[in-house]
Amino acid sequence: MHRFLQAVLWRDLTLAARRRGDWLIAQFFFVMVASLFPLGVGPEPQMLARIGPGVLWVAATLASLLSLSRLFADDHRDGSLEHMLLSSGPTVLLVLGKSLAHWLIYGIPLLVIAPVLGLQFNLPTDAIVTLEISLLLGTPILSLLGGVGAALTLGLRGGGILLTLLILPLYVPALIFGAGAVDGVMAGTGAEAHLSLLGAFLVLSFMIAPWIAAAALRVSLE
C-alpha cells in the first residue's frame, strides 16, 4: 500500500519534471493574473494593500484550476488510468497520491512566488507571513477538491470549462478564510479564527474529497 502511493507519486513527479513547459505556464499565469490588477486599478499603495490578499488568493485558485483539467485526462487518453484502476491498490489511495503530487508540483511553487507578489502589492511583513500560512493550508484544499472535479468531468467534451464551473463554488470557503486571514492581520483583529477554519476545511476535504473523486473516477471510466 505504501509502495503503491510511492509509485503514483514518483510517476507524477517524474512526468512533471519531463514536461517543465506545462509547469512553467501555471506559474506564469499566477504572476500574470496578479500583476494585471495593479495595472488596472492604479498604483495607489493603500488601495493595492487593501485588495492584495484577495487578488493573490483568486490568482492562486485560477492557477491551480488551469492545471487540474489534466490531472486525470492525460492518463485517461493513453490508457494508463485504466491500468491504475485495475491495479491491486485502492482507488482512494490513487486519487490521494495524484492530488498530493498535484499540490507538490503546482501548489508549492505558488508559496514560493506569493511573497514576491505580496511586496508588489505593498503588503506589510506580518501580512505576507499570514498569506504564506493561509496558502500553505489552502492550496492542498484546491488540489483535493480539484481532484473531484477532474474525475467528474473526465472524458467529457468541453470538460475544462465545466470543471471550472463545478469547482470554483467549492473553492469559495477556502478563498474567504484565506484572504480573510490576511485582511484580519492588516486590520489588527488577528488571523487565528480564519486560519483555524481554513485548517478545519482542509481536514474535511482531506477526509471526504478522495472518496468522492474515486467514486466519480469509476463512473467516468465505465
Place this chain on the structure above:
Amino acid sequence: MTTSLLSVHDLACTRGDRLLFKGLNFTVRAGELLLVQGGNGQGKTSLLRLLTGLARPEAGEVHWRGASITGQRAAYHAEMMYLGHANGVKDDLNPVENLRFAEGLQGRAFNPGLATAMLERMGLSRCLDLPCRVLSFGQRRRVALAALLLAGATLWILDEPLTGLDVHAVALMEELIRDHLLAGGLVVATTHQALNLEGIPVQRLLVGNVAIPGPA
C-alpha cells in the same frame, strides 16, 4: 478435471439503450483460451471490460475462484492483467521506467534485470533508454506486452493484442500465450486475426447476433 477459475453467470450488457447481449454463461478453466469473436460493435470490448471489473454488468455476475469479483477486487486485480486498445504506456517515460511504474502499482519491488530481460525478449533491446514518445505504435505495444509478462498474472484479458504487431511479434505473442496456458494460466482474448495455437484447447464464444465466419 481442473476447476473453473473464471465463470460468468447470466451476464447482460447494455450500452445506452441498446442491449448488446444477455444470458451469457461460460467458464474458463486453468490452461484454457477463450477466444471472443463477433463483428465490430457487437460487444466484445464491453464484455472484456465487464470481466475486468471496469464496467458493471446490467445483470449477472462474474466469478473468480468461485466468488464474485465485486467482493474481492484487490485480490482479483492482483491476479489479472488487462491489455486494452490503449497501451497504457507513458510517452514521456522510457520502457524501463514504464515497467518500473507498472510493478510499483502492483505493490511489488522492481527488479531492473528482469524488466530488461523482458523488454529484450520483446525485441526492444535498442530502445531501452528512449522515451516511448519516439517509439512506433508496434514498439509501444511491445512495451505493454513486456509489462504483461513481468506482472506474472494468472488471467490475461487481451483486447486485440495483435493490433499493430509485425509477423515476428505475432509469432512471439502466440508463443507467449502458449507458454502461459501450458503453465496453467488463463487467457481471454478478442482478435480478428487467426492465432496459430496447435494443441491448445480453444473455446470460442460468439458475441452479438450477427454470425461471422470465424477462422478455421
